[in-house]
Amino acid sequence: MPEIPDLEAYATYLNKRLPGLTVVEAEAPIAWIVRAGREEFLQRMKGQTFKPVYRHAKLLLFPFESGDFLVVHAMLAGRFQYVEPKHRRRSKTAWILHLDNGMDLRYFDDRLMGRTFLVREEEFAEHVPRWTEMGPDVMSPDLDEDGFVAVMMKGRGMIKNIITKERMVAGIGNAYSDEVLWEAGLHPFRKRTDIPEEDLRKLFHAIRDTMAWATPIVTELTEEKGLPVRMYRDHLRVHKKGDEDCPRCGHRITSIKSGGSETNFCRGCQE
Ligand SMILES: [Zn+2]
Numbered sequence: 001m002p003e004i005p006d007l008e009a010y011a012t013y014l015n016k017r018l019p020g021l022t023v024v025e026a027e028a029p030i031a032w033i034v035r036a037g038r039e040e041f042l043q044r045m046k047g048q049t050f051k052p053v054y055r056h057a058k059l060l061l062f063p064f065e066s067g068d069f070l071v072v073h074a075m076l077a078g079r080f081q082y083v084e085p086k087h088r089r090r091s092k093t094a095w096i097l098h099l100d101n102g103m104d105l106r107y108f109d110d111r112l113m114g115r116t117f118l119v120r121e122e123e124f125a126e127h128v129p130r131w132t133e134m135g136p137d138v139m140s141p142d143l144d145e146d147g148f149v150a151v152m153m154k155g156r157g158m159i160k161n162i163i164t165k166e167r168m169v170a171g172i173g174n175a176y177s178d179e180v181l182w183e184a185g186l187h188p189f190r191k192r193t194d195i196p197e198e199d200l201r202k203l204f205h206a207i208r209d210t211m212a213w214a215t216p217i218v219t220e221l222t223e224e225k226g227l228p229v230r231m232y233r234d235h236l237r238v239h240k241k242g243d244e245d246c247p248r249c250g251h252r253i254t255s256i257k258s259g260g261s262e263t264n265f266c267r268g269c270q271e
Contacts, residue, residue, distance in 0.1 A: 001076050003173040004139060005214040006231050007055040009222040010080060016223075017082055018050040018062075018105065025098045033094035033109060035127065036118035044068065044118060045097060057137050057170030059128070071117040071128050072107065078114030080227050081106040130166060138169040138207055148204040149197060159195060160188035160263060163207075172207070174261045175231070178239040179214070180207045182248075187270045188263050238264045 031038035155162035184206035242255025251268025
């Protein structure tokens with residue numbers, strides 16, 4: 001699933017290319033992914049001019065000069081392509097925007113779990129699921145250390161579950177939750193009520209530092225190799241590094257799988 005550094009990298013990549021371009025024609029081969037419906041999508045997208053793309057939580061937002069937005073929740077397998085029209089279409093291509101510079105912006109989703117919404121900003125609350133229930137974006141400049149601690153104090157249960165819960169703070173997924181907890185030296189299964197406030201403050205900075213470290217790495221890889229099908233994750237320190245050595249203390253990294261997702265951490269330096 002694309003997470004904060006991945007989505008920020010998409011935005012940077014697309015913003016070098018899309019702003020100012022206009023949609024000549026739209027297609028929606030898998031129209032039910034688009035919550036506006038095929039006819040409305042095709043009609044309403046024609047003639048739209050791109051403004052800069054940005055991320056909010058795990059959503060990528062494409063604003064247009066008309067005031068319309070495409071809001072994309074890519075879920076596990078939603079991916080973008082910016083390619084020439086002759087480029088072979090992937091079978092699970094859900095929508096295509098033909099642009100006035102001769103290129104295509106495409107969205108495909110091999111698991112067909114993602115969703116695209118064509119809405120105006122005032123309709124986000126009504127049409128984008130969970131928009132109003134979402135907690136603050138974890139990178140928001142409006143969220144400071146005290147605000148983060150206040151949100152965490154409302155959480156019950158294991159710290160990994162709390163920081164990945166969109167209702168608490170939005171944007172952290174499974175991969176980067178492992179990374180930020182490693183950075184903070186916190187065991188992912190530790191109960192929030194057992195964590196002193198001082199360590200929650202440390203966690204806030206670990207989150208910001210980890211994203212600030214990973215985002216330029218992923219951004220550079222995206223520019224160099226293109227928009228990814230598989231996320232660029234080789235740089236991570238613990239996630240999916242089970243049985244490798246912890247880069248901080250040398251202890252063997254633990255891997256625990258449950259319900260299709262994997263948690264990795266170091267028993268040597270995460271308490
Ligand atoms: Zn370690």
